[in-house]
Amino acid sequence: MSRIRRIRAEATAAWHSFLRRRTAVFFTFFFPVLLVVIFGALVRTQPTAGGLFAEPPAYYIPGYLATVVLFTPLSRVGSEIARHRDDNRFEKLATTPLGRGEWLIAHTLVNVAIIGLASLLILGLVVALTGAVVPFTARLALLVPFVVCAVVLFCGFGAILGRLSSTQDGVIAASNTIAFPLLFLSDTFVPLALLPGWFAPLVELSPLTYFARGVRALTYEPSITEPYGVELGVVAALAVAFFVAGAYAIPRTD
Template identity: 70%
Template sequence: MSRVGRIVSEFRAGARAFLRRRTAVFFTFFFPVLIVLIFGVLVQSQPTGGGLFAEPPGYYLPGYLAVVVLFTPLSRVGSEFARHREGSRFEKLATTPLARWEWLFAHTLVNVLVIGAASLLIFGLVVALTGASIAVGPHLLLLVPFVALGVTLFCGLGAVLGRVADSQDGVIAASNSVALPLLFLSETFVTPDLLPAWFRPVTDFSPLTYFARGVRYLTYEGVSGAGAPDPTTLALSDLGVLAVLAAVFFVAGAYAVPSGD
């Protein structure tokens, strides 16, 4: 079987396994929708009120997208990793021509499609329910590589967590321990001016920051003032950083896939 055939075969197996878990399918889409309903509809933004959610609704679209781009790959790949280890499936895979990076690439593709659909749903809900003003134009097509690279990055990190944790419960605990700080300290829902001055540079070390910044440059009309560089140019800069980080984390995740232990 060719390399493409192996990847397609594993992709189909991963997609079927996901669709068979109806609870997982439900919460993959329900959880981010719930976040939008709670923060976007019930809490709402208060542009003149100060504190949290003091920006217009459009500012927080990257945060809502970050929820699904961050949490879903970490939990799904990490849990799949743990199930494979507990069922000795990696030992069986070691007897096949399927390479470690091919296994991770196939499961990353599954997540890209699932999370891409969830992101499209979230985008529509934010616009429809919160009244967010979005900068419409061809530049919005760049959201596709932003989501794909973000998912790839966190699939790699999910594989690393799956290798480190010794059970599915351990994977979930590790995923939440990593995801929650990243979600709120990566220029998503908490604006940099709300953080201590000494801590603000630390957000640049979060890979999720480059996803949030780039998406905000593409979608939020108030992100740049007069005389500022073109937002699309700024977004491309963040996309480049995200691409490099995605490649690094994917390689680390592929290396973490057991070769037969």
């Protein structure tokens, strides 16, 4: 069996496994939708009013997209590794030609498909419910590499968490502990001006910061002329580094 066929077979199995877990399907799409409804449609932004959510609705599109780009890969890949370990599947996989990198590629492809669909849903809801104005230019197509690279990055991160955590509950706890601070402290929902001066430099250490700034340069009118190449380059480089580390972290045996 060729490498492509091995990856395709594992990706197909992972896709059907995801669809069979209806609770996972529901919350993968429900949580970011709930976030848009609460913060975008109910709380609503108050431009020029000061404080949180004082920017126009389109400013927060990177934050809404970051929700699925961050939470879904961390929890899904990490939990999958913990589940495989509990069921002794890695011992069985060690007797097959499927390599660790191929296993992670297959599951990353599934996450790219899931998160791509969720991102389209979120983008449509933000425009429909909040009245956000997204400039439809050729630059908007670059959302695809930003989302793909971010998914690869956090799939690799999720694989590392899955290796370090001994149980599925441990993976979920670890992913939430990491994801919640990153989501709100990565130039997504909270502007840097609202953070203490001593903390602002720490925001630069978050990989999600570069995703948020790059997406904002593509979807937010006041930032539409800002460069995005550095942000995309950083996210892509980190995606490669975390993917390699994640593939290495996947156990071959239990």
